[in-house]
Each structure stands twice: as structure tokens, then as C-alpha cells.
Amino acid sequence: MNTPQQTLTSRFQLEHFRPGQEAVIQSLLAGRSTLAIFPTGGGKSLCYQLPALLLDGLTIVVSPLIALMKDQVDRLNALNIPAARLDSSLSTEDVISLYDGLDNGRIKLLYIAPERLANERFLARLSRLNISLMAVDEAHCVSEWGHNFRPDYLKLAGLARQLNVGRTLALTATATPKVAEQICRSFDIEPNDHVQTGFYRPNLHIGVAPCSTVDKKAVLLQRLRQAPDQSTIVYVTLQKTAVDVATYLNDNGIQTEPYHAGLKDEDRHRIQDAFMAGESPVVVATIAFGMGIDKSDIRAIYHYNLPKSLENYMQEIGRAGRDGLPSRCELLACRDDLTVLENFTYGDTPDPAALANLMHWLDGQPDEFDISIYELSHHFDVRPLVLNTLLTYLELDNQLHTTAPFYTEYKIAFKEPRSAILDRFDAHRAEFLTRLFNTGKTGRTWLTLKPDDAAQQLGEDKQRIIKALNYLEQQGWIELRVAGVRQGYRKTASNLATAEQIERIAQLFAERETRDIDRLRAICDWAETQGCLQQPLMAYFGETLTQPCGQCSGCQGHAASLPARRHKAPDRAVIDAMVNEAHEALGTPRTLARFLCGITSPKASRARLGKHRCFGALADAPFAEVLALSTQALPSPAPQP
The missing domain is CATH 1.10.10 (Arc Repressor Mutant, subunit A)
Known part of the structure; x- marks a missing residue:
């Protein structure tokens, strides 16, 4: 059998391993599950692609990023490495061919989304195969302490055991010590098999520029004029902001494309391909852009709006300078951005009455029952992700058990x-x-x-x-x-809907809300660091940078002091007008507040209220204040027994 070094050279046409790669590969080849925490662009994918060729059986790669799947499968096939992806874009003929390749052992790597493992027909197929390795990308999604918790990820460890997977590789670029600990516990990873190469990248020049809302466009334009032809990503929060900023830059001589999830598929592909080819140097994008993008010469990342967390920030700036050359990462920091970001977080917290009603409904089901997430989401006006999280909480508490x-x-x-x-x-x-x-x-x-x-x-x-x-x-x-x-x-327990149980579940959601809000405010606290910006950033991820970096804006003597957050009080007349219209979908204070702050909900969407003149009318006001006034105007009904 070839050694890892021989395989690296002969199959991947590379001469040397990057830091950490060989240690991870040797651990997997020895049959041990492993956690790899490498910075974005640090070479995580080779850690499972190479062992897949040296192990008997199939390697499954679980990833939430379809763009990454397609890109990696294309690259592997170009190297004559038999890889495939299974997603909804495949034709029936392609799926049949893929299944044939799995059955006869021709395919060595199969890329799937985590949701695919909830498919009973697909699981039945996998159970007949020899699965030597499961690679879990974006493994921080396993952790409820992480910045991007996904309920489907919590089930992966159990599924790996159910499918008799030989070993598991968990991969992430953004795990705090607490998140890493939970990942290791989930996948039975020993401390010695936790491989972390370090987050610090000296070629990234980090800066914070305090800005008011009205000044940000001009500041961004000035920065881009310094190097208009360099590959640059400008990250924004909202789709409409992407369009607005891109229009402004184009009107002022900077060739720019807006990119967001609301575009047609063909437009997103065109913009991405033009950026990758260097034909469109600047993209103004929501975080939908960049996931799985492997472009080595991105010279600048600008955050026009605050990121959602330091984890998100680290992941996003990690797309710059993968070729090792100096690259600029600057945050145009404005506390006004907190309002929209906080409102999104508040919007994910379920209405107390809806949560209680949902739990009473679950309690009334027979011992064996089945549900449609889509139907329940609309019936109880709870977002699908929130509903999945609730069901996962009940599973973790041994109240429910998924069958199939x-x-x-x-x-x-x-x-x-x-x-x-x-x-x-x-x-x-x-x-x-x-x-x-x-x-x-x-x-x-x-x-x-x-x-x-x-x-x-x-x-x-x-x-x-x-x-x-x-x-x-x-x-x-x-x-x-x-x-x-x-x-x-x-059901594995009786009486799911006691008052104590409902209160406890509501408290879990409230704690998640608090953690997410704290992450947002931590961004502003970090931005106002006196001295080196890199040292506290590394400390957040459990590492110590013994000396100041010497090149960030803080080290250059430009410590940031952010302008005070503007306060726009909600208009009570708008709230009263909506109460008088008596929309059934806006019958509780939280649903009304979400609507007025521009946050959709299943019932409001079904009632086509997204086009109502008052949808988002109070988006610039703090959610807590809109909720308080909505509570005064519309008392919350008692939960149904």
C-alpha cells in the first residue's frame, strides 16, 4: 500500500503536507476518530480526501455547502479520483449511476448534506456498504454553544454508530475551546487526537475603522479607490444593502456586482464565476457568498456591516490571502448595525404561547406518531429551524426518540x-x-x-x-x-407539557437568544480594543499570541472608539394601526413585533403580509421596545390547555 507521502505526490500532485495535515491523516489511518481545527484555507479537505484512497470502503463527506461539494468533486474527478455528490440538482439517471457506483465500490468519496441522512431509503442503502470514514465539515454546527448550531448535526454521531462507520473526522475553522470540547465528546475523540494548527495568520492586516451610518459608503469608496482592480469582497447583512452599496460603487466608478441569496441561480453562478476568473474584481455580498470559495488571491475583505459573531468574522476574513501574500481585512464598525442583527436573533425565539401550544399538541399524540415539519411550522407559527431545535431538545432529554x-x-x-x-x-x-x-x-x-x-x-x-x-x-x-x-x-416519557417542562424549554430558547446577543456585542467590545487586535481575537479561540502583531490598526496607534448607537423610538401609531387591522397571523405581541421589525414568520408569510405597507416599518427601532409597546397594545393570550 502506498504511504501518505507517496499518495500526496502521485494522486494529488503535491510535494509537501501543510501544518497539521499529516498528523490528522496518520490518526485516521490508525483507526482513531479525530478533530481538525485549521484556519480557513488551511487544507482541511485533504485530511479526508487522501485517507479515502488508502482505506478500504467508502468515505462519506457531510457538508452543508453545495457549492463546496460541487467544487471539490470537480477537482477530484479532474485528478482521476472517484468522487461524487448527491443533491437535489442531480437527474434521475445521474442518481441511478451514482447508486451503481456505490454498490460496486467504484466511488471512494461521496459528498452529502446532513439532511440527506434523514432519508430512510438512503440510510438503507448506506447500511449495506462498508463505510470506512465519515468526514463532518463545519463540525462546530454540532455544538449548541457554537455560533451556527444546526439540529441535524447533533444526530450525526448516533448515525455514525448506527452505520458502523470505521472512524470520524470532524473539521472546522471556528471552534472555541468549549465548542471543541463538545465536538470531541459527541464523536468520542480523545484529547491527543484533537489537532489544532493555530488561527493566527500574519499576512492578514486587520483594521477597524469607526464609521457612522451616513459615512460608511464614502469610507468604503475611498478604500476601494486605492486598489480598484484587486479581488475584494465587501460583506453586508441585508440583500437590499448589497444592491444599494453595489449601485453606489458602480455610480462612482468601481466595477461591482451585488450577490445575495435572492438572485436567480444563473445570476449567482455568473457573478461567482466572473469573480473567480478575475473579470469582476469586487463583489458586495451577504454571507451567502464565499462559502466553499477557494480563490487564493483575494486581497481585501471589508465588513460594511458588523458580522454576527467573532466566529463568523474569523471565517469570513479567512478567505483573504490564501496565497500567503499581504491582504487587508477591515471592519467599518458602526453600532447602528446592532439593531438589525439583534432583531434577527429575537425573531428566532418562539412566541411563548405558540411554544406552549406546540408542546401540548405533542403531548396529545399517541406513543408512536409522525409529523410534517412544514405543516407544524405553519400551524403553530414556529420557524422550521426552531421547531427542529425544539424536537432535538426533547430528544436529548429522552422525552422523544426519532424512529425513521x-x-x-x-x-x-x-x-x-x-x-x-x-x-x-x-x-x-x-x-x-x-x-x-x-x-x-x-x-x-x-x-x-x-x-x-x-x-x-x-x-x-x-x-x-x-x-x-x-x-x-x-x-x-x-x-x-x-x-x-x-x-x-x-414518546419515551409521559406528560411532555407540564408547566415546568414548558418553562424549561422556553428558558433554553431564551438562553440561546442571550448568547447570540452577547456574541453581537462582543464584536463591538473587540473593535474598541486598546492595543493589538489580534491578541484578544486569538485568545477568544483559546490561543495565546505572546507578542503584539505589530501591523493591525491597534498596533499602528489607531485604537477605535465607536460612535454611540442612534436610538430611534418606535412609532406607537404604527403599532395601533396594525392592532386595529386584527390580522390573525399577528395575534400575539411577539408575532406583531417581529412583523413590524421586518422579520418573517410562517403564518405571516402564508397570509402574504410580507407585502403589507407596514412590514418592516419599525426595522430601525430596537426589538425590545417594539415588543414592549406591542405587549401594551395587544396582551398575550393564555396558552391553550
């Missing part, structure tokens, strides 16, 4: 005549398939059947039906499409 997600509807297109398919089976199996097809509803192209209904009509086990359909698809005789995903649960 499943689809309520299967659509079948026959690639061969039914008679030809049935002729391949003995009389008993052919008779079963005939009766199964007869339970469906025939359309012009698709036969639609529901496994639950079919199982009841035929007196058969539902799993037999699903396995039969999967087999027919694997053989290439039918095309399958699924719809109506539902997640199964089993």
Missing part, C-alpha cells in the same frame, strides 16, 4: 412494459407486484401510490412494499419520485 423519516407518496414511471417486469419474477412475487400496482392511481405518465394505504389494502408490511419499489428502481426498470416527507417519533 419516510415518504407518504411514491410516483412510478415504468421504463419497460409492466408485463416485461412481472415476467422476471416467480408467480408469487409477480402476483404481489400486480396487486401493489393496482393500489395506485394511474396518470398520464406516473402511477401514484401511498405505501401506508397500499399496506392496509394488501395486508402487507409497509417495509416490504418500499423494498420492492427500491429494488425495481435499482434494476433500472422504473423511475421513482417521492414526496410528502414525514418524521417518525416515539
